[in-house]
Amino acid sequence: MSQPKVLICANPKNGIVWSKAEQSSKLGAVAQVIEFSEPDRKSFFDACKPGAKYDGVVGIYRHNDSASAIGVFDKELIEALPESVKYICHNGAGYDQIDVEACTKRGIQVSHTPQAVxxxxxxxxxxxxxxxxxxxxxxxxxxxxxxxxxxxxxxxxxxxxxxxxxxxxxxxxxxxxxxxxxxxxxxxxxxxxxxxxxxxxxxxxxxxxxxxxxxxxxxxxxxxxxxxxxxxxxxxxxxxxxxxxxxxxxxxxxxxxxxxxxxxxxxxxxxxxxxxxxxxxxxxxxxxxxxxxxxLPHMGTETRDTQKKMEILVLDNLISAVSGKGLLTQIPEQK
CATH class of the missing domain: 3.40.50.720 (NAD(P)-binding Rossmann-like Domain)
Known part of the structure; x- marks a missing residue:
């Protein structure tokens, strides 16, 4: 039986920085991990079409820095995601860059990283x-x-x-x-x-x-x-x-x-x-x-220790979700 697909949607130059080992050993053990690489929004939308690169993706690891390439996760982007997407696990306590209403209408569950920040x-x-x-x-x-x-x-x-x-x-x-x-x-x-x-x-x-x-x-x-x-x-x-x-x-x-x-x-x-x-x-x-x-230039979580805690919490959410156990820190609007 093939593993569920998970997309790491972060700046291609950075991706997951502080918890590469956990990404490989823990997430890699339960999911097929695909790295985001599109340079712009249109390319990303094309990759989400049936039969394209991201078809079949179940969960998405999302970082705000992906917005520099594809923009925020607004209604248009949410509606363009593959039908297979069930989870968006956001790296950050604040998730104003995600259209929660559009996610909920599509049956997509969203998590964030409280406590870690x-x-x-x-x-x-x-x-x-x-x-x-x-x-x-x-x-x-x-x-x-x-x-x-x-x-x-x-x-x-x-x-x-x-x-x-x-x-x-x-x-x-x-x-x-x-x-x-x-x-x-x-x-x-x-x-x-x-x-x-x-x-x-x-x-x-x-x-x-x-x-x-x-x-x-x-x-x-x-x-x-x-x-x-x-x-x-x-x-x-x-x-x-x-x-x-x-x-x-x-x-x-x-x-x-x-x-x-x-x-x-x-x-x-x-x-x-x-x-x-x-x-x-x-x-x-x-x-x-x-x-x-x-x-200050939005320095709230600019520490190695905290960014690693945030990354691991996102990974844990994805692992729990694709393993059928649900999200660990689902946003309150969807509870």
Whole structure:
């Protein structure tokens, strides 16, 4: 009996980087592995036609970097996939590049990589928080330009400051634990209070408006979808404390960027720490010109350890699925 086909849909130059041995020994033991190689969307569509290269593929390992060649997994691409496809296993906690509704209509199950990304992303969030409060970016720019402390004003200590986490999932919880080490106070807003209660000191705030009014630092840790896109805008900034800080390690598009820039320019926000942008890799020049904010180029999971954990979780999902045991970390919309 022939093995089920699995497609590794990632940048041909990279593919699976940190877990090649596991790909060969574990996935290779239960599936016929095909490497993605098409240079453009049309070529990929042609390879998905009946009798072509990807006909019979059951599962797909998907990495965001494949979008540079074939684009995102939108409705058009989902509908072009071979009829045999039953699983798309995405390397990433966020899966806004996949049209979940189109997948569900076709009976395709989707998984992602929660937990695997929590620690690395939370570390970035904690760094952005401390850098924004202490103005470390501005100080480093000064030093590199030979200005030492010239023109620098005293910044703010993290101790005693209130961090309002919007979306206390795995990343938000890991970030909270890190910031508690700086003697910060944690409040959070979710649609529902976490039960059982988290095993660290924090307070649930049932109203987003109340959280915004209380927090010195607001951290965005929510997924990007139709409901959250552009949801943090002028009204929300207006409710925040004068001179507060915004930290975003979620997705750039959850924030109304013009309202964000206006809040920075007016002084409503004293600073910000940002790792994600609406039109990556492009960054608004107005943000780049501001030396009072810390900007990173989507560094959330840019560590060898975390990328290996993510790769292995995708492989484990594929192995479980093609072995008839179902997906391990199926996205919540399909549960």
């Amino acid at each position: 929590d620690d690395a992303t939370a570390t970035v969030g904690a760094y952005l928080t401390i850098s924004a409060l202490r103005q470390f970016h501005r100080a480093e720019v000064n030093l590199r330009n030979g200005k030492w402390k010239a023109g620098l004003s005293p910044a703010s200590d993290p101790e005693g400051k209130v961090v309002g986490i919007i979306g206390m999932g795995g990343i938000g919880s890991a970030m909270a634990r890190r910031l508690l080490g700086f003697d910060m106070k944690i409040i959070y807003y979710n649609r529902k209070e976490i039960s059982p209660r988290p095993d660290f000191p924090c307070t649930y705030i049932s109203s987003l408006d109340d959280l915004l009014a209380q927090a010195d630092v607001v951290s965005l840790n929510l997924p990007l979808n139709d409901k959250t896109k552009g949801s943090f805008g002028k009204r929300e900034f207006g409710l925040m404390k004068q001179g507060s800080v915004l930290v975003n390690t979620a997705r750039g598009a959850v924030v109304d960027e013009e309202a964000f820039i206006e809040a920075l320019e007016s002084g409503k926000l004293a600073s910000a720490g940002i790792d994600v942008y609406p039109d990556e890799p492009n960054v608004n020049p107005k943000l780049v010109a501001m030396d009072n904010i810390t900007l």
